[in-house]
Amino acid sequence: MKPKRCFATRRLVAFFCCTCLLFALLIGVRAGAEELSDLPLDMAKTIYLYNIENKIPIVEKNCDALIYPASTVKIMTGIVAIEHLAARLDEKVAILPEMLTSVVGQQTNWLTPGEYPTVRDLLYHAICGGYNDAIAIITHIVSGGEASFVSLMNERAKALGMTSTVYTNATGVHDPAMVTTARDVATLALTAYKVPLYMEISSAQSYETEGLSTKRDFANRNYLLSKLRSQRYYNKLCRGINAGFTVQAGECVVTVAQSGSLSYLSVVMGGMTDINGNNSSYSLTNKLISWAFKTFEYKEILKKSDIIAELPVEMSSDNESVLVVPESSMSFFLPKDAEVGKDIIIDYTLTVDSLTAPVTEGTSVGFISVIRGDEVLGTVNLVTKFSVAKSEWLYFLEWIRGITQSRVFIASVVSGIIITAAYIIIKSAHKASRSSKLGNYRW
Numbered sequence: 100m101k102p103k104r105c106f107a108t109r110r111l112v113a114f115f116c117c118t119c120l121l122f123a124l125l126i127g128v129r130a131g132a133e134e135l136s137d138l139p140l141d142m143a144k145t146i147y148l149y150n151i152e153n154k155i156p157i158v159e160k161n162c163d164a165l166i167y168p169a170s171t172v173k174i175m176t177g178i179v180a181i182e183h184l185a186a187r188l189d190e191k192v193a194i195l196p197e198m199l200t201s202v203v204g205q206q207t208n209w210l211t212p213g214e215y216p217t218v219r220d221l222l223y224h225a226i227c228g229g230y231n232d233a234i235a236i237i238t239h240i241v242s243g244g245e246a247s248f249v250s251l252m253n254e255r256a257k258a259l260g261m262t263s264t265v266y267t268n269a270t271g272v273h274d275p276a277m278v279t280t281a282r283d284v285a286t287l288a289l290t291a292y293k294v295p296l297y298m299e300i301s302s303a304q305s306y307e308t309e310g311l312s313t314k315r316d317f318a319n320r321n322y323l324l325s326k327l328r329s330q331r332y333y334n335k336l337c338r339g340i341n342a343g344f345t346v347q348a349g350e351c352v353v354t355v356a357q358s359g360s361l362s363y364l365s366v367v368m369g370g371m372t373d374i375n376g377n378n379s380s381y382s383l384t385n386k387l388i389s390w391a392f393k394t395f396e397y398k399e400i401l402k403k404s405d406i407i408a409e410l411p412v413e414m415s416s417d418n419e420s421v422l423v424v425p426e427s428s429m430s431f432f433l434p435k436d437a438e439v440g441k442d443i444i445i446d447y448t449l450t451v452d453s454l455t456a457p458v459t460e461g462t463s464v465g466f467i468s469v470i471r472g473d474e475v476l477g478t479v480n481l482v483t484k485f486s487v488a489k490s491e492w493l494y495f496l497e498w499i500r501g502i503t504q505s506r507v508f509i510a511s512v513v514s515g516i517i518i519t520a521a522y523i524i525i526k527s528a529h530k531a532s533r534s535s536k537l538g539n540y541r542w
Contacts, residue, residue: 157363
């Protein structure tokens with residue numbers, strides 16, 4: 100009996116261990132499914148996360164509050180510079196003393212009078228490295244100085260609908276009069292995203308300059324893009340756009356993350372760096388990007404092969420009905436956990452009750468809509484899945500039936516019957532008359 104007790108005890112222990120393991124796994128899965136409410140959104144003053152392909156804001160926090168722009172100003176500086184200088188990239192520029200008199204801020208790469216960088220060198224210094232001395236030189240090349248260049252920046256901002264933005268310099272050095280909003284910065288960043296040269300420059304991990312008195316290499320100022328400055332925040336999904344800091348604005352990070360067929364623009368403004376060197380804007384940017392890619396996807400709601408309905412078909416000896424399918428598949432940008440029937444409603448309408456052969460494949464017979472909440476996500480036609488041939492014999496019988504039921508035919512038959520009856524009556528009367536006459540004659 101002892102061996103049996105031992106065996107039973109082992110089974111109980113094994114069952115208990117398996118149960119505990121399963122419970123632990125379930126807890127782990129639930130914990131891994133991070134909700135938006137779990138993200139530390141208080142790590143920054145303003146946040147804007149936007150899906151580019153579908154033009155949908157995903158996360159918004161204080162997006163219309165006035166804030167100081169810090170180095171995000173350089174996004175506009177880069178756009179205006181490229182618009183004026185893109186055709187002159189290999190042109191060498193002589194640095195003159197007056198070009199550097201307006202340089203302020205500590206972010207410089209010691210460009211000096213008498214050096215001859217190319218326009219390309221200057222753009223990389225300004226956009227990739229964020230160097231203020233390169234920006235000062237660019238403003239002179241484009242418009243003769245910073246004041247007139249800033250006017251171009253404000254005109255561009257107005258044209259883009261950045262109604263809350265005012266620029267007072269081209270570098271982002273703090274000025275109480277220079278303000279923007281996270282929403283305006285997002286508008287600006289989306290414009291930069293459509294400028295290939297800006298994205299190429301702002302996405303470069305580093306740049307090597309050879310047209311100067313001394314060889315100067317520098318890494319991208321954005322820690323998301325280059326491991327040369329720091330590996331703590333590097334994110335291989337990120338491309339461009341700008342990062343910077345002022346005491347008044349805090350840590351500001353703007354970037355685009357791409358994976359598969361989805362792209363997100365992330366704007367995180369007003370972060371901070373703690374005593375341990377942890378930058379909250381970079382940390383939060385990476386958390387937002389990771390959360391977005393884990394949470395959303397293109398979900399196929401309808402396939403072209405899905406059978407939606409069946410319609411009866413007349414005048415065919417091959418098929419009594421035809422299947423109805425969507426004209427095309429339908430996929431939408433949705434949360435991965437969205438369910439058809441719960442979160443997604445499919446509604447369709449047939450515009451005909453039946454069809455008459457011949458039926459051509461792809462014949463439109465209605466429409467189908469995908470609905471989420473109060474929003475119609477999309478609508479496509481419903482069409483026949485295959486062709487249905489007509490039956491010549493059935494068509495002949497139908498032709499006969501049609502003729503026999505026509506008014507002309509009925510009138511003709513009735514007329515024929517009347518005429519025949521009249522003929523018979525007249526003939527009978529005539530025959531009777533003759534018989535009577537003959538009878539009289541014999542008598």
